[in-house]
Amino acid sequence: MINAVGRDIPEEILRLTGKEVFQGNNHFDGYEYRRQAPKVKCVIDPEKSKLRSSIREVLEACGIKDGMTLSFHHHFREGDKIVNMVMKEVHDMGLKDIRLCASSLGKAHEALVPMIEDGTITEIRSSGVRGEIGKVISEGKLKGLAYMQSHGGRVRSIVSGEVKIDIAFIGAPTADDYGNCSGIGGTSDCGVLSYAAADADYADNVVVITDHLVPFPNMPAQISMTKVDYVVQVDQIGDPAKIATGAAKPTSDVRKLMMADNCTSFVINTPYFKDGFSYQTGVGGASIASAVALSKIMKERGIRMRFGVGGLTKPMCDILNNDQVDCLLDTQDFDLDAVENVKHPRHFYISADEYANPFNKGAVVNRLDFVILASLEVDVHFNCNVVVGSDGVLTGAQGGHPDTAAGAKCSIVITPLVQGRIPAVCTDVTTVTTPGESVDVVVTDYGIAINPRRQDLMEAVKDAGLPLRTIEELRDIAYSITGEPKKVQFGDRVVGIIESRDGTIMDVVREVKEFSFAE
Amino acid sequence: MDIIKPAVAGTMESSDCQVTIEPGNGGIELDIQSPVIHQFGDQIRKTILETLKDLDIENARLTVVDKGALDCTVRARVEAAAYRSVGQKDALPWGGAIR
Amino acid sequence: MMNPDKKRLRRTMMFLNAQKPSLIKDPYIYKPDSLMFDLEDAVAENQKDAARFSLYHALRTIDYRGCEKVVRINGLDTDLWKEDIRCAVAAGCDVIRISKTETGADVKAVEARVEAAEKEFGRPEGSVLIMAAIESCKGVLNAQEICGASERLFGIALSGGDYTKDLQTSISGTGVELMGARQILIIAARAAGVQCFDTVYTDLDNEEGFRREVEMIHTMGFDGKSIVNPRQIHIVHEIYTPAQKDIFFAEKVVREIDSKKAQGIGVFTVDGKMIDIAFYDGAKRTIELAKASGVYKGDL
Numbered sequence: 025m026i027n028a029v030g031r032d033i034p035e036e037i038l039r040l041t042g043k044e045v046f047q048g049n050n051h052f053d054g055y056e057y058r059r060q061a062p063k064v065k066c067v068i069d070p071e072k073s074k075l076r077s078s079i080r081e082v083l084e085a086c087g088i089k090d091g092m093t094l095s096f097h098h099h100f101r102e103g104d105k106i107v108n109m110v111m112k113e114v115h116d117m118g119l120k121d122i123r124l125c126a127s128s129l130g131k132a133h134e135a136l137v138p139m140i141e142d143g144t145i146t147e148i149r150s151s152g153v154r155g156e157i158g159k160v161i162s163e164g165k166l167k168g169l170a171y172m173q174s175h176g177g178r179v180r181s182i183v184s185g186e187v188k189i190d191i192a193f194i195g196a197p198t199a200d201d202y203g204n205c206s207g208i209g210g211t212s213d214c215g216v217l218s219y220a221a222a223d224a225d226y227a228d229n230v231v232v233i234t235d236h237l238v239p240f241p242n243m244p245a246q247i248s249m250t251k252v253d254y255v256v257q258v259d260q261i262g263d264p265a266k267i268a269t270g271a272a273k274p275t276s277d278v279r280k281l282m283m284a285d286n287c288t289s290f291v292i293n294t295p296y297f298k299d300g301f302s303y304q305t306g307v308g309g310a311s312i313a314s315a316v317a318l319s320k321i322m323k324e325r326g327i328r329m330r331f332g333v334g335g336l337t338k339p340m341c342d343i344l345n346n347d348q349v350d351c352l353l354d355t356q357d358f359d360l361d362a363v364e365n366v367k368h369p370r371h372f373y374i375s376a377d378e379y380a381n382p383f384n385k386g387a388v389v390n391r392l393d394f395v396i397l398a399s400l401e402v403d404v405h406f407n408c409n410v411v412v413g414s415d416g417v418l419t420g421a422q423g424g425h426p427d428t429a430a431g432a433k434c435s436i437v438i439t440p441l442v443q444g445r446i447p448a449v450c451t452d453v454t455t456v457t458t459p460g461e462s463v464d465v466v467v468t469d470y471g472i473a474i475n476p477r478r479q480d481l482m483e484a485v486k487d488a489g490l491p492l493r494t495i496e497e498l499r500d501i502a503y504s505i506t507g508e509p510k511k512v513q514f515g516d517r518v519v520g521i522i523e524s525r526d527g528t529i530m531d532v533v534r535e536v537k538e539f540s541f542a543e
Numbered sequence: 544m545d546i547i548k549p550a551v552a553g554t555m556e557s558s559d560c561q562v563t564i565e566p567g568n569g570g571i572e573l574d575i576q577s578p579v580i581h582q583f584g585d586q587i588r589k590t591i592l593e594t595l596k597d598l599d600i601e602n603a604r605l606t607v608v609d610k611g612a613l614d615c616t617v618r619a620r621v622e623a624a625a626y627r628s629v630g631q632k633d634a635l636p637w638g639g640a641i642r
Numbered sequence: 643m644m645n646p647d648k649k650r651l652r653r654t655m656m657f658l659n660a661q662k663p664s665l666i667k668d669p670y671i672y673k674p675d676s677l678m679f680d681l682e683d684a685v686a687e688n689q690k691d692a693a694r695f696s697l698y699h700a701l702r703t704i705d706y707r708g709c710e711k712v713v714r715i716n717g718l719d720t721d722l723w724k725e726d727i728r729c730a731v732a733a734g735c736d737v738i739r740i741s742k743t744e745t746g747a748d749v750k751a752v753e754a755r756v757e758a759a760e761k762e763f764g765r766p767e768g769s770v771l772i773m774a775a776i777e778s779c780k781g782v783l784n785a786q787e788i789c790g791a792s793e794r795l796f797g798i799a800l801s802g803g804d805y806t807k808d809l810q811t812s813i814s815g816t817g818v819e820l821m822g823a824r825q826i827l828i829i830a831a832r833a834a835g836v837q838c839f840d841t842v843y844t845d846l847d848n849e850e851g852f853r854r855e856v857e858m859i860h861t862m863g864f865d866g867k868s869i870v871n872p873r874q875i876h877i878v879h880e881i882y883t884p885a886q887k888d889i890f891f892a893e894k895v896v897r898e899i900d901s902k903k904a905q906g907i908g909v910f911t912v913d914g915k916m917i918d919i920a921f922y923d924g925a926k927r928t929i930e931l932a933k934a935s936g937v938y939k940g941d942l
Binding site: 552553556557558559609612613614615616618620622623626627632633634635637638641642 | 662663666667692694695696698699701702703704724725728729732733763919
């Protein structure tokens with residue numbers, strides 16, 4: 025069945041997943057449902073301890089068995105040790121058909137590859153996968169499907185009961201023996217625990233794993249003891265050097281600076297750029313340079329930001345430190361400056377639910393004026409692909425891309441027009457992750473294209489002297505440089521689905537196959 | 544042009560491609576690796592074959608490790624490898640066989 | 643007939659290693675006035691051959707979107723420069739840049755080869771220009787002879803690195819060691835009616851120092867500067883942007899001279915200043931600079 029972005033979703037996948045095809049961003053607006061409720065095992069006896077001495081012991085205490093769904097968060101990013109630690113034990117116990125529900129998986133988790141191959145893990149839900157995990161999934165070695173979810177979409181799937189988490193594992197930089205945990209402190213400081221909040225609320229069993237046990241009470245707790253069944257202390261939950269790196273050096277790449285310039289010039293010429301505006305930006309060189317440039321212009325014009333959202337990095341925290349913004353709303357910290365900045369009284373921790381879930385009573389993304397995003401590919405319909413690489417292999421993450429793009433009044437995608445030999449602006453993206461209806465502007469090193477749906481934006485910037493082009497013109501320039509690309513040759517089997525934030529199917533990802541030359 | 548000595552041209556840097564040319568076994572043999580093989584594999588192959596034809600090379604084995612090179616670079620590297628193989632450095636046929 | 647490009651605007655000339663595909667695939671994006679594809683120092687000795695093929699196909703295929711295409715050939719003391727010229731001219735370059743020019747005879751030697759290549763590859767006679775880089779004390783002292791050696795020569799450039807070695811000193815950052823050469827070259831160039839370009843500035847992180855140097859050479863009368871990194875381009879262009887009052891004045895001068903010429907009047911006043919035909923070229927240049935800098939709103 026053809027969905028709203030023109031992708032043909034095979035009937036068998038609709039049957040298999042019980043899902044509908046994507047029918048537009050606001051299709052489910054006003055939809056009523058009852059949230060799922062987790063099983064709660066009461067702790068009344070004050071003598072009872074929640075502490076367990078090992079992962080194995082806690083797995084047994086939770087009654088782990090084949091087919092269960094285990095969940096993890098990715099606040100430790102490429103420094104995460106929790107997933108491998110737990111899954112090694114699961115594997116050693118000989119368990120099968122485990123469903124992973126991770127907020128994201130990366131290169132830190134390549135130890136999972138043999139577990140995918142031998143059937144320990146047979147289904148994966150994640151914002152994204154990178155490296156070897158993406159490769160084995162694309163090679164068809166995962167028995168079930170990989171569900172690629174946005175951060176908001178993941179929370180929706182948990183809250184709505186589509187996904188029932190049996191055991192949630194929450195790596196916590198600090199925790200007390202009753203399970204009050206926080207992203208702040210210890211040696212694996214990651215700032216916040218936003219992605220784990222829904223897991224704590226909705227999993228039947230909640231296990232906190234920490235390497236820094238503090239005396240009760242660990243306050244303020246980002247996740248409360250009232251939701252935690254067990255606490256395990258281990259040697260190390262993460263590699264601090266890879267959790268939060270030093271702030272990226274401001275880019276000196278002139279191409280990125282030019283794109284940042286174009287982006288900033290666009291932003292300040294829209295009607296949304298006024299006192300009290302809100303803003304979110306990514307971690308790419310151009311996005312960061314744009315935030316730096318914006319802060320300068322805000323100062324010159326006496327314009328103050330009401331709130332910033334992130335995925336936070338140093339430049340956004342600098343805006344707070346310079347008192348140019350009223351507050352920051354934080355779901356994740358990408359560098360040490362952002363982690364440190366969590367202690368600022370106007371830097372607030374929010375859960376992924378508050379951040380982006382489309383199935384609650386209104387999320388932060390809906391109140392955004394601007395979001396600055398990146399993309400592997402954008403097509404002439406403004407659809408974006410942030411998950412499938414040019415070789416057809418799963419290699420990125422949806423993250424908050426579709427959520428923020430859908431919510432923000434002005435969604436800007438920055439990308440160099442040509443990356444390697446791949447034209448970033450093309451006729452049809454390999455795989456749709458964010459629908460064109462969410463994307464308003466594409467900024468490249470060869471000019472800026474505004475989505476024709478946004479005549480208001482075209483009108484607003486028409487005299488600003490910006491290098492405006494149509495999206496088709498950008499594509500044509502790209503193709504004139506690289507030649508017209510052929511489509512990736514996929515096999516037949518569907519190995520993954522791109523889940524829209526509302527749970528419908530945006531696109532499918534098929535098995536890769538070896539390239540064969542024409543004739 | 545007769546390929547007698549093996550020769551290499553180009554680098555493994557991004558946007559470049561490394562071409563190794565060797566004597567063939569009575570025809571053209573091509574081995575192409577590229578991160579953009581799906582999108583441009585056919586185009587790269589076509590460019591290489593055209594270049595060989597222009598140079599009048601009918602018997603060679605080429606190993607091409609592409610790093611996202613544009614056609615003009617692919618052409619340049621094949622020619623550089625071929626002329627290295629025969630040791631010709633001057634009086635090159637610019638605008639003739641090289642085009 | 644003079645090649646009309648001889649006097650074109652050349653504020654920035656960006657060096658690119660002709661052998662590096664990632665550098666030559668779209669440098670026009672940074673909008674320098676000229677691109678200088680290097681076959682000489684940037685290219686390793688054992689890659690000189692490969693660089694030519696790379697240059698040839700880049701110039702033949704890539705649309706450099708109005709940037710002037712200059713090719714720096716290997717020194718006349720090598721066995722490479724003659725084939726470099728054949729390659730560059732066949733490929734469609736606009737300019738051959740001679741390195742280590744020391745005499746007018748050097749320019750004439752290159753001129754002869756360029757002319758032969760134009761014939762060989764069917765390009766109109768005179769379509770390829772020449773510029774001479776001066777990199778030695780002898781070259782500096784022969785600047786006048788070099789400037790006048792060929793009708794094709796549009797300008798000379800100082801190459802500070804080699805020149806200071808010849809002087810037995812080094813680049814200090816103060817500019818004191820280059821003072822004499824800069825003065826001699828700009829005077830010789832102006833006397834011969836050709837352009838003059840300043841050497842590169844390699845301390846990339848010192849933006850202030852770069853800015854000071856560009857302001858200085860701008861004041862000295864240089865037409866532009868050689869560039870090693872795209873981040874230097876906008877700074878040069880900014881410094882070379884004429885002030886609004888100068889643009890207004892230039893506009894008046896051009897209009898007045900155009901109309902007074904028709905009436906046969908030779909000397910008159912604009913804004914209280916005595917003006918004659920000698921002001922015309924300068925005023926035209928100001929308008930052209932203003933257009934290139936994107937600050938000209940008039941209709942001249």
